[in-house]
Amino acid sequence: MNYLLNVVWGALAAWFFVGLFLGIARRRGWGQTVRKDGPQTHLLKQGTPTMGGAPFVVALLFVWIINYLQPGIGAVKSQEVVLILSIVLMGIIGLIDDYMIVRAKLTGAAERGGLMARYKIALQITVGLAFGIASARLAHPTTMDWVFWWDLIFNTFVMVGAVNAFNFTDGVDGLCAGVTLIIILPLIGVSPVVAIMAGCIIGYLWYNWKPASIFMGDVGSHALGALAAGAYVLYDHTWLLPIAGIVPVMEILSVSLQVAYFRQTGGKRIFKMTPIHHHFELSGWQEGKVAGRFFAITAVCTALAWGLLGKVQ
Template sequence: MTVVAALLSWFLVGLFIRVSKARGWGQPVRKDGPQTHLIKEGTPTAGGVAFVLALAAVFFPLYVTGHAGGVRELIIMLGALAMGVIGGIDDVLKVRSRMVGGKKELLAREKFPLQIVVALVFAYFAAPLAAHELLPGFGLWGDVALLTFVMVGSVNAFNFADGLDSLLGGIAIIVLLPLFAVSPSAALLTAVLLGFLWFNAHPARVFMGDMGSHAIGAIAAGAYILYADVWLLPIAAIMPVVAVLSVVIQVISFRTRGKRVFKMSPIQHHFEHPDIGWPETHVTMRFWMVTALATAGVWWLLGGRP
C-alpha cells in the first residue's frame, strides 16, 4: 500500500498545483529573506494539504480492515491530523491574505495553545503505551507533561526546518527510516512524501506549508514515542532541533542584546546569506547528510531494530 500512497500523493499534489495556479494561490516571499528566493514569488504553497489527504485516504481504510496496526497507529494518526489542521488554518490565512487581505497567519499566542491542547490529548493516551520508560518515579502526569513538550517541540522544530526546496521532506524520510517496518503511519508518510518530493525537488513547483510540516512533526514524535525511544528523537531529528534552537537563540539575543547571532534564522537561511554563500541545493544536501549520520547512530543504538 505504500506504492498506492505514493502514487495517490503524486496525483493529488499535481492536481493541487494546477488548481493553485488557476486560482492564484501563490506564496509570498519575505523581502528580508535570502535574495535568491525572490524568484520563487508566486509558487503554489500549502502542498502539504494534498499529501496529508493522501495519507488519510490510505490509512483509514487500512485501519478499519485491520491492516494498519492497532490503537497506537490511530493515536499517532489522529494527533497528526489534528496538528495538521492547526497548520492548515495558518496556510489558509496566508493564501487568503494574499488574495483579499486580512489576517496573515496565526500568531504564536494563538497557535501554541491549540498545539498544547492537541499534544495533551495525544500524551494522555500515548503515555501508557510508550515503547520505553519515560520519567521513572514521576507517574502518569509526569509522562504526560514530557510527551506534551515533545509533541509541541517536534511540530515546531520540523516546521522551522522547512523553507528550502526538498529540505524538510528529505529530512523527514531519513528520520522515519528506522521505523519504516514497524509503524504503518511512518511508512505511509514516507510514501506520500516521495510523491510530494517529485514536485518539490529544486526548483520547487510547490511548497509544503504548515499543514504538511505540522503533520510530519506529529508523526515523527508519535512513532518514536510509541515504537522506539522518545530520547532518540532529538538525535535523529538533529537538524530540526538545530533549526528551532537557532530561532530561539536569535530572538533572545536580539531582544536582550540588540544583536543577532546568525546572519538569518532559521539556520538554513544563515548558510544561504551572501556572507557565507552556500547554494540552496548545497544546504539541503548537507542537512540531509548530517541527518543521515545522526539517524544511523539511532539505528545503531536501537540494535538495528526498534
C-alpha cells in the first residue's frame, strides 16, 4: 500500500507548492502569452500565471527524497534514478523556454521570446540521448551488440518524441495533466516516482481545472512527457505507450501533417488549427468537452493496451 501513500503525499505536496507558487507568480506578473490567432475564448486567459509545472516537479523531488530518507526503505532502484533525472532535466529545458517568454513579456520586448527551436531540440536530444544510453545499459548490462545500439537510438527517439507530443497536448485546461494521469495509472504500483507524480498531477489539477488559475507551461509538459516515456521504457512496456498515449500521438501528428500539407499545397490546411484540440474548439466544442472526450479516448486506449496484452499490474 506504500504506493497509495506516495500518491497522497504527492497530491498534498503539489497542492501546497503550486498554491505557494501561484501567489508569487501573480505578484510578479508571470503571465501566459496567448496566441491571437487561436480560439477567441482563449484570449480571456491572457496573463494567467504560467510555469506551474515547476512547483509540481519540486513537489515530486521533495516527496521522493523524503521517501528514501526513511529507515528501512532500502537502495534506490537504478530505473528510478534515471526516470527522475529525465523528468528534472527535460523540465529544466521547458523552464528555460518559459522564463525567456515571460521575461520578454515583462521587459516589453518586441519578440515573443523563448528558446529558438534549434536550440530547444538540441537540448532535448542531448537529454534524450543520455536517457537512451542509460536505459539501454540497464537493459543490456554486459553487452554492446546491435540490440544495445538499437535500444539506445530507439529509446532516445521515444523520449524526445514524447516530450514534444505532450508539449503539443498542453493547451486546454486540464488536458495534458489529465491525459498523463490516465496513461501512467497502470504503473503507479510499480514505480514510486510514477506514484508520487500521479499525486502531484492531482494536486496541480486543483488549480488547473477549468477555469485554470495557473498553466503548467513547457516546464510541466516536458516533465510529463519525460515521465510517461521514461516509465514505459524503463519498465519494459515501450510498445504500449503509443496506444495508451494515443492523444499525444494525435496531437503531434496533426501538427506534422498540417505543416507538410501547408508547404506542399502552398497554403492549404487539413485542420482549422493545430494541435488538433484547437481544431475541435474551432469546430464548436467547448474546452470541457474537448478535455472530457480526450480523457475518455485515453482511458479506453490505456485499458486496451494493458488489458489485451494481459499486463495489468
